[in-house]
Amino acid sequence: MLKGHLDAVLLATIGDEALHGYAIIEAIRARSGGHFDLPEGTIYPALHRLELAGLLASRWVQPDGGRKRRVYALTDSGRQSLIERRAGWQSFASGIDRVLGARA
Amino acid sequence: MLKGHLDAVLLATIGDEALHGYAIIEAIRARSGGHFDLPEGTIYPALHRLELAGLLASRWVQPDGGRKRRVYALTDSGRQSLIERRAGWQSFASGIDRVLGARA
């Protein structure tokens, strides 16, 4: 559904906040105006992949109420990668726009 | 490289012109400002897939000079599908824009 742009979406959604997986799903749904409603089977493996790639760092947090959560934050290379991916998206989108003749 | 939008790009590139595969590659390269340079291994199977799906129709043409070409044109459902895919792309792109906080 996110067509190869999932990583950029995850990095941008986390931003400076340090969110856990479930909250990331809700944040994406909210920020996209309900457009993207990602299943857990999509985001959890992706978070693991991004952590393995060194773009995210996770820690377990025990909140006052509720159960333990795994919370993700951007690393330095994660921040760097987000900048690059944002630029990559804009370049990609303007390329498609040109070919489709939309939003020229 | 086209992240799931290849079909829309192909349909839009062909448009009303009836192009053959090789010309489609060049047209995409030109219209995207050199951004998309698709290998043949990408577009030929995609054209076959779109023809099988009834969105394209092909015929062999023997030009005055040069070798035989297989020329593709949109069918009625191809035209319909292009309209839908264009709308789909705009909706998708604005969703990503919102999440990435770019081109808001």
Add this chain to the structure above:
DNA sequence: GTTAAAGCCTAGTGTTGCTAGGTATAACTT
């Protein structure tokens, strides 16, 4: 005490588009 919500996870799978080859004809170079 049972159901629903919050929260995490994985195995398996289908789609997609790429790599890396192969074939053939025409045009241009040397």
Add this chain to the structure above:
DNA sequence: AAGTTATACCTAGCAACACTAGGCTTTAAC
């Protein structure tokens, strides 16, 4: 004439991606 480049088509196999469809645990609500 021979070799190279450009034109033009094709396929098998593969890797990435994200989805389906499950499973597990804990807390809140009824």
